[in-house]
Amino acid sequence: MTILLTMTGIDAGPWQQQLEALNLNQEFLIWPSDEPLDSVKYALAWNSPHGVLARCPNLEVVFSLGAGVDHLISDPDLPDVPIVRIVDPNLTMRMTEYVVFHVLLHHRRFHDYDRAQRAKKWEVLYQPGANEVRVGVMGMGTLGSDSACKLRDLGFQVAGWSNSPKSFAGIESFAGMDQLTPFLNRTDILVVLLPHTPETEGILNKNLFAALARDGAGQGPVLINAGRGRLQIDDDIVTALDENVLHAVSLDVFEQEPLPVDSALWSHERATLTPHIASESDNRALTKYIAEQIKRHESGQALENVIDNTKGY
Amino acid sequence: MTILLTMTGIDAGPWQQQLEALNLNQEFLIWPSDEPLDSVKYALAWNSPHGVLARCPNLEVVFSLGAGVDHLISDPDLPDVPIVRIVDPNLTMRMTEYVVFHVLLHHRRFHDYDRAQRAKKWEVLYQPGANEVRVGVMGMGTLGSDSACKLRDLGFQVAGWSNSPKSFAGIESFAGMDQLTPFLNRTDILVVLLPHTPETEGILNKNLFAALARDGAGQGPVLINAGRGRLQIDDDIVTALDENVLHAVSLDVFEQEPLPVDSALWSHERATLTPHIASESDNRALTKYIAEQIKRHESGQALENVIDNTKGY
Numbered sequence: 117m118t119i120l121l122t123m124t125g126i127d128a129g130p131w132q133q134q135l136e137a138l139n140l141n142q143e144f145l146i147w148p149s150d151e152p153l154d155s156v157k158y159a160l161a162w163n164s165p166h167g168v169l170a171r172c173p174n175l176e177v178v179f180s181l182g183a184g185v186d187h188l189i190s191d192p193d194l195p196d197v198p199i200v201r202i203v204d205p206n207l208t209m210r211m212t213e214y215v216v217f218h219v220l221l222h223h224r225r226f227h228d229y230d231r232a233q234r235a236k237k238w239e240v241l242y243q244p245g246a247n248e249v250r251v252g253v254m255g256m257g258t259l260g261s262d263s264a265c266k267l268r269d270l271g272f273q274v275a276g277w278s279n280s281p282k283s284f285a286g287i288e289s290f291a292g293m294d295q296l297t298p299f300l301n302r303t304d305i306l307v308v309l310l311p312h313t314p315e316t317e318g319i320l321n322k323n324l325f326a327a328l329a330r331d332g333a334g335q336g337p338v339l340i341n342a343g344r345g346r347l348q349i350d351d352d353i354v355t356a357l358d359e360n361v362l363h364a365v366s367l368d369v370f371e372q373e374p375l376p377v378d379s380a381l382w383s384h385e386r387a388t389l390t391p392h393i394a395s396e397s398d399n400r401a402l403t404k405y406i407a408e409q410i411k412r413h414e415s416g417q418a419l420e421n422v423i424d425n426t427k428g429y
Numbered sequence: 430m431t432i433l434l435t436m437t438g439i440d441a442g443p444w445q446q447q448l449e450a451l452n453l454n455q456e457f458l459i460w461p462s463d464e465p466l467d468s469v470k471y472a473l474a475w476n477s478p479h480g481v482l483a484r485c486p487n488l489e490v491v492f493s494l495g496a497g498v499d500h501l502i503s504d505p506d507l508p509d510v511p512i513v514r515i516v517d518p519n520l521t522m523r524m525t526e527y528v529v530f531h532v533l534l535h536h537r538r539f540h541d542y543d544r545a546q547r548a549k550k551w552e553v554l555y556q557p558g559a560n561e562v563r564v565g566v567m568g569m570g571t572l573g574s575d576s577a578c579k580l581r582d583l584g585f586q587v588a589g590w591s592n593s594p595k596s597f598a599g600i601e602s603f604a605g606m607d608q609l610t611p612f613l614n615r616t617d618i619l620v621v622l623l624p625h626t627p628e629t630e631g632i633l634n635k636n637l638f639a640a641l642a643r644d645g646a647g648q649g650p651v652l653i654n655a656g657r658g659r660l661q662i663d664d665d666i667v668t669a670l671d672e673n674v675l676h677a678v679s680l681d682v683f684e685q686e687p688l689p690v691d692s693a694l695w696s697h698e699r700a701t702l703t704p705h706i707a708s709e710s711d712n713r714a715l716t717k718y719i720a721e722q723i724k725r726h727e728s729g730q731a732l733e734n735v736i737d738n739t740k741g742y
Contacts, residue, residue, distance in 0.1 A: 206558055206560070209558055209560065209584040210558055210559075212583065212584075213536065213537060213558075213583060216529065216533060217530065217533035217537050217539075221530065223526065224527065224530050229704075233702045234696075238686075238688060238704045240706055240709065243706075243709070245522055245523055245711060246526055247522065266582065269579065270522070270526065271522040271525075271526075377549050382546060382549045383547075389542075390542050390546075391542075391551045391552060392553075393542075393556075396553065401558075
């Protein structure tokens with residue numbers, strides 16, 4: 117039996133090496149390949165070229181390398197087999213690091229202090245306490261809810277927005293499109309960890325930004341997107357920053373990645389960019405997780421974290 | 430009865446206004462003043478000129494505006510009355526914001542990503558997960574232990590060092606000078622929240638820096654000092670940065686404050702400076718705390734958080 121590695125933009129070699137070290141008794145095939153695909157039972161996919169998976173007649177499970185599965189769902193020839201999403205504590209921990217860091221970066225006025233330091237100026241700036249600042253987390257799945265709880269523990273006033281109501285102690289819950297505006301109206305710092313679906317595409321646009329709270333104790337609305345680039349309209353973000361509809365942003369994802377060199381975001385003084393590394397996958401932790409799922413499947417146990425194809429996450 | 434406000438470097442006016450609003454039925458006196466000091470029962474002090482408190486024959490309690498009391502202990506004529514230290518949740522929350530932010534700043538390689546952004550370069554840099562990084566907190570009082578717990582919750586391997594052993598779930602405890610070297614040997618990111626005492630003065634020197642772990646998963650040892658400036662030797666920090674004995678530092682305090690404009694720290698690319706604002710006192714929260722203690726004292730209850738003069742904290 118064979119594991120197919122079909123990925124674009126990342127190197128399959130290290131994944132194969134890590135998996136081989138776990139003694140799964142499987143052969144490996146790296147796409148593109150001229151070998152027949154009949155023996156492929158498992159596929160590890162990241163931005164796999166459309167149609168490749170459909171050419172594996174004996175495929176039983178697809179593993180998506182990363183938290184999102186939009187790169188698979190968009191394949192019109194996607195075979196009807198279970199898609200297993202990576203839910204790994206390491207992935208959650210790293211995302212929470214990113215979110216907590218970027219909320220504090222804006223909250224603690226890092227850019228203003230950095231400017232003062234470069235000018236060798238000893239200048240005390242006002243900042244409210246975390247308890248005076250309202251953070252809103254869009255997307256309260258495994259990643260979003262962990263970030264929300266850690267921010268709550270630091271003293272922030274936290275609310276979550278998701279498709280269905282979620283219950284976490286000390287976190288206000290908003291659900292559905294009806295409650296989106298009230299959620300935005302009470303939010304000073306917006307953290308976005310939504311999946312990319314037809315409903316969420318382009319949701320981070322000028323109308324949404326205009327609904328954020330403008331009476332907060334801080335400097336003005338802040339947007340932090342570590343979800344998916346297709347959630348946002350890059351041009352609307354630039355305009356909102358220029359017009360101070362958004363005070364500042366941290367973006368880990370972009371409509372087009374890598375971000376084109378002519379994007380105005382690169383040099384905007386209140387935009388903090390990272391190259392889609394908010395929760396950089398750690399191969400060792402992820403291959404261990406995949407190996408565990410393959411062993412479960414081989415021994416007749418149910419797979420975990422299988423996505424719901426009708427919802428897209 | 431009178432409350433004396435004796436402070437240097439900060440404006441007493443807002444403190445008086447805040448306290449007046451709390452209806453304590455007390456008169457106020459702001460030092461310097463020609464009024465007699467016989468009626469002074471309480472003093473609020475911050476860098477009070479030496480000898481002033483000794484001139485109040487009926488003084489019963491001194492409140493120190495801030496977590497440290499070194500500014501009082503250094504007064505050779507300090508009268509023998511209880512000194513109440515501010516222990517305020519707001520102060521703790523703000524210090525924890527600072528500590529968590531600066532640990533994550535270095536952990537997430539912010540400065541490297543910032544440089545890449547300015548060069549418009551899409552560049553993924555390796556960083557370990559929090560679970561691979563060992564943070565050490567020197568000073569495990571109210572502030573240090575809260576920071577340590579929040580960092581532990583984010584996944585870091587946390588240890589604390591203090592005078593006597595402290596027990597916090599999941600946090601390794603080191604105590605006393607005997608265990609300082611083993612504590613430093615296992616520490617990648619050192620957070621310092623010690624009080625300033627004769628024993629701790631200048632403790633952050635080249636010998637201590639050389640004992641930090643050099644086999645960590647990150648870029649090299651990091652120092653974060655948000656305690657007191659007199660704990661550190663500024664020149665030793667500059668040398669350690671230049672020689673890569675320290676990879677990077679975040680400093681909120683300095684031997685001399687404001688930091689002189691000719692200090693090499695201002696423009697060191699791996700030094701992140703703030704003007705003693707890690708836990709900027711919020712007058713409203715602090716005056717509420719002081720009023721509560723005055724009411725306790727007036728009604729015959731014991732004062733809280735009275736410092737031990739023999740220890741100096």
